[in-house]
């Protein structure tokens with residue numbers, strides 16, 4: 001099997017910068033359709049959350065068609081699940097509500113995994129969660145801790161909430177030899193489409209704002225929760241301790 005070299009990836013991605021335009025209507029239409037629907041508020045929010053996340057995947061696929069690239073990421077390769085994942089409190093609440101709608105078996109597996117995880121990684125977590133996520137040095141220091149994401153199934157190495165996994169998990173893709181992720185804490189080859197966060201976030205924010213202004217019960221402290229960021233393991237910890245609404 002032949003893999004793209006780093007220089008080739010950079011040159012194809014440069015094509016995106018130079019001549020690809022994201023069509024915002026793909027994202028806007030999701031919000032418009034949901035606001036016009038007759039569904040209850042919680043369904044509208046959770047569908048909006050999942051659909052906008054999925055639209056980021058679709059947008060990446062459109063760009064991959066444009067650049068003729070295919071990712072070499074495969075199921076069970078989880079090296080990127082050791083990077084810090086930082087999300088807003090609003091996203092954390094939507095993630096937890098989405099998990100709440102999973103089947104009983106799936107929820108039980110996640111909650112048991114969290115029980116084991118917070119016990120096993122107590123020391124590493126106290127170190128990791130004290131790191132400043134805005135410091136550019138943190139990403140490497142966190143990765144070196146070898147601390148997996150709490151959503152990662154330790155047996156299968158698969159994400160336990162794959163359909164609602166956060167944006168950083170979707171936008172980091174490797175078009176080169178997968179071995180580069182195994183051999184380096186910070187491989188240079190993978191490409192990040194993190195600029196797509198804006199399209200997703202603007203629209204989820206717009207959806208919640210419209211519902212909030214309509215006086216609907218949005219289960220989110222809006223707009224405060226939209227601007228509080230922290231590590232995913234920190235939000236899960238607070239949620240498990242019943243402190244999510246107190247910080």
Ligand code: SF4
Nearest residue numbers: 081149151152159169
């Ligand atoms: S949320 Fe899922 S995909 Fe993202 S880092 Fe955690 S286990 Fe990996």
